[in-house]
Amino acid sequence: MIRTRVGYAGGSSEDPTYHRIGDHSETIQIDFDPERITYTELLDIFWSAHNPRTPSFSRQYRSAIFVHDERQRRFAEQTKKREETKGKIYTEITALARFYPAEDYHQK
Secondary structure, eight states, X not given: XXXXXXXXXXXXXXXXXXXXXXXXXXXEEEEOOTTTSOHHHHXXXXXXXXXTTSOOSSGGGOXXXXXXXXXXXXXXXXXXXXXXXXXXXXXXXXXXXXXXXXXXXXXX
16 A cells, blocks of 8 residues: 545535534545555455454445445445455445545544
């Protein structure tokens, strides 16, 4: 991975913040070198790093994959189908309209 940023996505309000998140979800944006790690490998890490079979208690903390294009959507849907063989999945796959970086003190 080249760089990660935490932030907000998936909502309708402009310029969300931690204290004014609106209908956005907390998320992470990952820049990666596909020569070193593939998008599918990143998806495998995503699925293994949390429990997608538990519904979220709020939109802020929902399990979601925000895709940039149809290729990413196709891979995300394929891996989601694989995971569904183990039980119901609550993860949403949706197009990324805009990513809003979180405040500097949230970045690590």
